[in-house]
Each structure stands twice: as C-alpha cells, then as structure tokens.
Amino acid sequence: MSTSSIADPGQPPRRGRPRKLTDDAQKARILEAAMTAxxxxxxxxxxxxxxxxxxxxSKRDLYRHFPEKSALFGAVIRARRHLILGLPRPEGEDLPPLDMLCCIFRLDLDTREAEERDALLNLLxxxxxxxxxxxxLLYEGGIIRxxxxLMDWIAAEIARGRLPDCDxxxxxxxxxxxxxxxxxxRRKRKEKPDRQRQSEEIRTRLAIVLRGIGADPAT
Structure with missing residues (x-):
C-alpha cells in the first residue's frame, strides 16, 4: 500500500462536492427568496x-425552473394561496357556519403565518x-380563484340546507x-396588529353577515 494513500490524522478530512439539491428543494429555496424579494x-x-x-x-438553475419573472411571481402566489383562503374544504366537514367561515378565512393561522398572509395580501x-x-396572469391563469x-362552497352549503337560499x-x-x-x-398601521383582537372582530363581522341572511351562526 502506498504511503500516499494513508490519511494524515493531523489533517481534517477532505470535503467532497456539496450535495446537489433536488429539484423540489431548489424550487422551495427559489420561492422563499422570491417572496422576500x-x-x-x-x-x-x-x-x-x-x-x-x-x-x-446560478441563474441557469433559476431559469430552468422559472423561464420568466412573471411565471416566478405566479408560482410564489400559488405556493401560498392556502394562507388567504382555506378552500376547498374536506369532504363531510360538519361545523357550524360561523366556525366554517373562520376556517375558510384562516383565522386559525399562527402569528408567523398571519404576518406572511398579510404581506401576501399587500403584495397582491x-x-x-x-x-x-x-x-x-393570476386570475385568468387560475392561480387565484x-x-x-367561495361561491362553490356557498352553493354547496345552500344545497345542503345549511345556508338560506341566496346569490x-x-x-x-x-x-x-x-x-x-x-x-x-385603509390607514397604515403604526404598530403590529393585535391578532387575537383582530380575529375576534372578524368573527363578529362574519356572525353579523350570517344573521343578516337569516342563518344561525352557531348551528
């Protein structure tokens, strides 16, 4: 055995080539960077x-996944649209109308997710x-629907008799x-919103709307 093949214990091991990211991992990294930008x-x-x-x-890898900036923008929105509206709902879900709407409008988001949702809405x-x-691009391409x-969900709830007949x-x-x-x-906030108070206000608004169309928010 050649002495040149024996590693010097006093030297750190040589590093191999960095592990190449999978396409999915590359896309996730690109979308995160693009959202921030x-x-x-x-x-x-x-x-x-x-x-x-x-x-x-590299730009080559970026263009391999997204050929133009508008396509990248659309992909950023598509990847996070679940933060805006929790639809479609799981089959057989049987919550009171008010609780269902709170889930649909994502009042269940944690602080980090809510901040990301707000940033996304402002961006849009x-x-x-x-x-x-x-x-x-967003609407005609079906990225944002x-x-x-929401209309489909309302129509289904009307058909089930859980909401009064309406448009x-x-x-x-x-x-x-x-x-x-x-x-x-409309006015820019000077401080971060109180998330609990904001959610309670939105829940109250939704309850008022439900009562206004003749629906019981709790059943």
Whole structure:
C-alpha cells in the first residue's frame, strides 16, 4: 500500500462536492427568496439575478425552473394561496357556519403565518394595481380563484340546507369585503396588529353577515 494513500490524522478530512439539491428543494429555496424579494423591492425592482443570488444558486438553475419573472411571481402566489383562503374544504366537514367561515378565512393561522398572509395580501393589492398584466396572469391563469372557490362552497352549503337560499356571488363578495377590509385597513398601521383582537372582530363581522341572511351562526 502506498504511503500516499494513508490519511494524515493531523489533517481534517477532505470535503467532497456539496450535495446537489433536488429539484423540489431548489424550487422551495427559489420561492422563499422570491417572496422576500417581491415584498421588499416590488415586482419591478426585483430581478431574476437578485432571486438567484438570494437563493444561493446560478441563474441557469433559476431559469430552468422559472423561464420568466412573471411565471416566478405566479408560482410564489400559488405556493401560498392556502394562507388567504382555506378552500376547498374536506369532504363531510360538519361545523357550524360561523366556525366554517373562520376556517375558510384562516383565522386559525399562527402569528408567523398571519404576518406572511398579510404581506401576501399587500403584495397582491399593490402589484395588481401597478401591473394589470399580473392581475390577468393570476386570475385568468387560475392561480387565484378565491371568489370562485367561495361561491362553490356557498352553493354547496345552500344545497345542503345549511345556508338560506341566496346569490352565491353576492354573498362571496360581501364576505371577502368584510374580512379583507379588516385585514387590509385603509390607514397604515403604526404598530403590529393585535391578532387575537383582530380575529375576534372578524368573527363578529362574519356572525353579523350570517344573521343578516337569516342563518344561525352557531348551528
């Protein structure tokens, strides 16, 4: 055996090549970096090079997964849309209407998730006004179908006799205005919101709407 093949115990072992990330792991890292970039810099000022650098990978790998920035933006929203609306619901779910709506509008999120949800809503509101083409991408591409999913749920609950007969589109729009109006106030907050108080206020708003259409919130 050659002496050159015996490792020197006084030297640290040589490191091999770093383990290559799987495609799923790469995508997850890209989406995390992109979410942060879009929120802090906005769509226009964020570059694909910024995202690649933040994700710690080459632009070639980034473009392999996402060929353009608008596609990356859509993927970021798609990956987190469950934070905005908890739909569709599991089959056979049998909660009172008020509790069901609280689940649908994600009043169950912890503080970190709620902060991410708020950031996502603000991002959508801001960028969709500045870039109408993004709005078209999100809605026409089916990435955001919040109102349609809520309408489907309302129609199913009416068919089950759990909600009074009403226009699902009008009720869906009303519920979204009621909830998102509380989550996205017109005046910018100076302090972080009191999450418990915010959830209680939204729950009260939802109960008022249910009573207004003739539904019992608790049964």
């Amino acid at each position: 879009f929120i802090t810099r906005g769509f226009a000022r964020t570059t694909m090079a910024d995202v690649a650098a933040s994700a710690g990978m 509101a801001r960028e969709s006004l500045l870039f109408p083409e993004l709005n078209a 919040s109102r349609e999913l 699902p589109g009008c009720l869906a729009g009303l519920l979204m205005d009621v909830v998102f109006g509380a989550l996205l106030p």
